Amino acid sequence: MIHILSLKVENRAGALSRIAGLFSARGFNIDSLTVAPTDDPTVSSMTIVTHGDDAVIEQITKQLNKLIDVIKVVDTEGREYVNRETALVKIHTAARDRAEALRIVDIFRARVVDSSPTSYTVEVTGDSGKIDAMIGLLRPLGIKELVRTGKVAVARERGGSGKS
Amino acid sequence: MKLTGSEILIECLKREGVDTVFGYPGGVVLGLYDHLHQQNDIRHILTRHEQGALHMAEGYARSTGKVGTAIVTSGPGATNTITGLWDALMDSVPLVVITGQVPTNLIGNDAFQEADIIGTTISCTKYNFLVKRVEDLARTIKEAYYIASTGRPGPVLIDLPKDVTFATTEFSYPEDVHLRSYNPTVKGNKGQIKKAATAIRKAKRPVLYTGGGVVISNAGKALRTLAKKLRCPVTNTLMGLGGFSGSDPSFLGMLGMHGTYKANMAMYDSDLVIAVGVRFDDRVTGKVDEFVPNAKIIHVDIDPTSIRKNIHVDIPIVGDVSSVLADLIAELDKAEGPLFDPAEREKWEAQIAAHEAEHPLGYTQSSETIKPQFVLEKLYELTRGNAIVSTDVGQHQMFTALYYKFEDGRKWLTSGGLGTMGYGFPAALGAQAAFPGERVITISGDGSIQMNIQELATAVINELPVKVIILNNHYLGMVRQWQQLFYKENYSQSYLASTPDFVKLAEAYGAVGLRATKPEEVEGVLLEALRVNQPVIVDIQVDPSENVYPMVPAGMANHQMVFSDPDDAHPVPVPDRNDKKQPAKTSVKASAEPRG
Numbered sequence: 001m002i003h004i005l006s007l008k009v010e011n012r013a014g015a016l017s018r019i020a021g022l023f024s025a026r027g028f029n030i031d032s033l034t035v036a037p038t039d040d041p042t043v044s045s046m047t048i049v050t051h052g053d054d055a056v057i058e059q060i061t062k063q064l065n066k067l068i069d070v071i072k073v074v075d076t077e078g079r080e081y082v083n084r085e086t087a088l089v090k091i092h093t094a095a096r097d098r099a100e101a102l103r104i105v106d107i108f109r110a111r112v113v114d115s116s117p118t119s120y121t122v123e124v125t126g127d128s129g130k131i132d133a134m135i136g137l138l139r140p141l142g143i144k145e146l147v148r149t150g151k152v153a154v155a156r157e158r159g160g161s162g163k164s
Numbered sequence: 165m166k167l168t169g170s171e172i173l174i175e176c177l178k179r180e181g182v183d184t185v186f187g188y189p190g191g192v193v194l195g196l197y198d199h200l201h202q203q204n205d206i207r208h209i210l211t212r213h214e215q216g217a218l219h220m221a222e223g224y225a226r227s228t229g230k231v232g233t234a235i236v237t238s239g240p241g242a243t244n245t246i247t248g249l250w251d252a253l254m255d256s257v258p259l260v261v262i263t264g265q266v267p268t269n270l271i272g273n274d275a276f277q278e279a280d281i282i283g284t285t286i287s288c289t290k291y292n293f294l295v296k297r298v299e300d301l302a303r304t305i306k307e308a309y310y311i312a313s314t315g316r317p318g319p320v321l322i323d324l325p326k327d328v329t330f331a332t333t334e335f336s337y338p339e340d341v342h343l344r345s346y347n348p349t350v351k352g353n354k355g356q357i358k359k360a361a362t363a364i365r366k367a368k369r370p371v372l373y374t375g376g377g378v379v380i381s382n383a384g385k386a387l388r389t390l391a392k393k394l395r396c397p398v399t400n401t402l403m404g405l406g407g408f409s410g411s412d413p414s415f416l417g418m419l420g421m422h423g424t425y426k427a428n429m430a431m432y433d434s435d436l437v438i439a440v441g442v443r444f445d446d447r448v449t450g451k452v453d454e455f456v457p458n459a460k461i462i463h464v465d466i467d468p469t470s471i472r473k474n475i476h477v478d479i480p481i482v483g484d485v486s487s488v489l490a491d492l493i494a495e496l497d498k499a500e501g502p503l504f505d506p507a508e509r510e511k512w513e514a515q516i517a518a519h520e521a522e523h524p525l526g527y528t529q530s531s532e533t534i535k536p537q538f539v540l541e542k543l544y545e546l547t548r549g550n551a552i553v554s555t556d557v558g559q560h561q562m563f564t565a566l567y568y569k570f571e572d573g574r575k576w577l578t579s580g581g582l583g584t585m586g587y588g589f590p591a592a593l594g595a596q597a598a599f600p601g602e603r604v605i606t607i608s609g610d611g612s613i614q615m616n617i618q619e620l621a622t623a624v625i626n627e628l629p630v631k632v633i634i635l636n637n638h639y640l641g642m643v644r645q646w647q648q649l650f651y652k653e654n655y656s657q658s659y660l661a662s663t664p665d666f667v668k669l670a671e672a673y674g675a676v677g678l679r680a681t682k683p684e685e686v687e688g689v690l691l692e693a694l695r696v697n698q699p700v701i702v703d704i705q706v707d708p709s710e711n712v713y714p715m716v717p718a719g720m721a722n723h724q725m726v727f728s729d730p731d732d733a734h735p736v737p738v739p740d741r742n743d744k745k746q747p748a749k750t751s752v753k754a755s756a757e758p759r760g
């Protein structure tokens with residue numbers, strides 16, 4: 001079972017290695033991990049995607065909470081959360097494929113952010129399912145390079161609306 | 165007034181109530197040592213190895229309940245603390261360890277005696293700090309002592325670059341600490357405590373299974389009240405011994421791999437396990453599925469990660485043991501009517517007594533060779549249980565846990581979680597430094613004692629009259645026992661031969677050396693050791709063939725205990741006293757494969 005954990009951590013040297021070290025020392029999985037600054041310069045936000053059964057996720061959450069640098073851990077599972085990921089995909093585009101590439105970009109509301117005679121670089125943002133789907137369609141054209149940011153997540157406000 | 169980093173450090177230690185530090189100097193902490201030598205409020209005990217300093221600080225901390233403090237230099241001094249840090253982390257011992265570091269401008273340059281001690285100790289400290297600015301020093305020290313001593317206690321390391329010890333700043337001592345990301349839960353949840361009380365009232369066969377948390381939280385009295393109120397038997401973990409009186413009739417003894425049969429069977433038969441300040445360690449549970457197959461479990465612990473880590477728990481209560489037990493007792497007192505049915509309790513006690521009768525704890529006395537169990541019984545008799553006792557790790561540790569009866573958890577020092585050979589003697593020295601008037605005894609093995617024997621110098625120089633009793637079986641006895649039982653008596657590298665001569669060694673250090681080789685000499689040497697007011701090493705030549713029983717073979721369930729050597733066991737080979745070679749492989753019998 002995949003879980004997205006949203007953390008607030010002290011912005012201190014060593015916080016990231018403590019968290020990453022916890023996962024490796026205890027044999028927990030990290031599918032992705034992102035760290036970013038927040039509005040408050042002393043606090044970083046971290047989004048960790050991990051998987052495991054309920055007991056494992058409970059341990060991961062408790063162990064993270066126990067770390068002195070961790071201010072707050074929220075398991076977004078079962079809560080209203082918006083999560084997003086961005087990918088940059090560089091594809092080979094032989095002349096006959098360029099139109100097809102643009103059609104796919106259009107369908108996913110992605111954008112071409114760089115183009116050369118033989119390639120496009122596409123930026124796409126969305127939930128991971130959308131990104132996976134687009135990559136699936138682009139793959140037959142020939143992917144040269146692919147980078148994904150990993151997920152970031154934020155809680156929905158009560159009464160908020162919009163697609164997740 | 166402006167103070168240097170060194171001055172600030174010493175001033176902060178004083179304000180934290182530190183009276184003794186254990187340490188070892190070196191290049192980058194010379195400024196600090198220079199200042200240390202110009203004051204009299206803090207006593208510095210120079211050890212002979214940094215590992216010794218750490219274990220002394222642990223012994224000091226566990227016996228007093230205060231934070232233990234150690235100071236070492238950078239690089240090799242700092243890396244020598246790793247075993248002690250892990251030991252303290254596993255056994256929840258509050259320590260502040262100050263390591264010197266190369267000057268800030270050299271950090272990261274592979275400077276002389278630079279070790280990345282922050283990176284190295286992330287996993288073996290509760291928290292660690294690198295102090296880069298002298299302005300941060302006072303607050304860091306305050307936070308370090310606060311973190312080490314609150315919640316589930318543990319070791320905190322402060323890495324102090326040389327230039328910071330010389331830099332100056334205006335000194336002000338922070339009076340309080342607030343850490344937004346660290347708020348240990350002290351009070352237990354009311355609803356959970358109510359649930360626990362209800363379960364307790366329904367229980368027919370309850371057992372209190374209690375550990376180091378009771379000792380750390382000073383909850384011995386509350387535990388006693390609860391046990392008496394419920395007429396409930398109590399079993400202790402290795403770390404929990406002394407948390408409940410070892411001579412009380414409702415005490416079942418230790419549980420687990422080398423626990424008593426009645427303790428393990430009481431757990432197995434129980435319908436309600438009240439687990440207090442424990443963590444369901446694998447040496448306690450054996451095969452988890454068959455550990456307490458019929459019981460509901462209430463689990464009280466200050467560390468939420470201990471709960472449901474190894475076993476499913478029905479009623480978890482996160483909080484400080486003292487506080488939760490007080491609230492639980494109050495909740496039980498509120499109820500009308502009796503807390504239990506006396507007829508049911510009688511049945512339960514009879515069931516336990518029957519288990520005891522089936523396999524009582526015991527050994528076969530000999531008139532020729534000294535049995536290690538006999539030494540411990542004698543020692544208990546002579547001290548009436550009134551001594552601080554530490555151990556090393558091995559058979560002698562288990563014999564001590566089984567045969568010495570503890571009355572006070574703060575007088576019992578053993579390395580439980582990490583199982584560190586070499587812990588016992590320095591830990592005893594730390595306790596003796598804290599309690600000059602107490603009788604402090606180390607039970608050690610001929611293997612373990614050699615892992616920190618150099619601290620004999622520390623004992624002699626600082627007049628710390630610890631009595632070291634070596635149960636000398638010429639083997640790494642616990643290793644040999646496993647080789648005998650699970651590796652077809654193939655005694656690979658577990659024979660220690662007969663060197664050194666511990667009596668001469670003691671004398672060489674300026675301590676007293678005594679020896680017993682026959683059972684009738686035991687009482688005499690023990691009395692003599694207890695009489696003299698000096699560090700003593702007592703070399704007691706015990707039966708090398710003696711094994712620790714009962715025992716749950718690895719991978720088995722706790723109700724599947726083994727009580728004696730297999731019928732086809734050969735006597736353990738004891739080469740000639742002067743033979744320095746490993747014993748030849750004994751005739752291999754077709755014994756079972758190691759289990760697990």
Ligand SMILES: Cc1ncc(C[n+]2csc(CCOP(=O)(O)OP(=O)(O)O)c2C)c(N)n1
Pocket residue numbers: 556557558559560561583584585586608609610611612613635637639640641642643
């Ligand atoms: C530092 C360390 N190294 C190795 C071990 C593994 N070990 C556990 S018990 C033991 C034998 C201890 O021998 P001794 O001190 O003579 O005690 P005995 O079992 O003979 O009573 C060993 C080697 C350990 N626990 N600690």
Ligand SMILES: [Mg+2]
Pocket residue numbers: 558609610611635636637638639640641
């Ligand atoms: Mg031995």
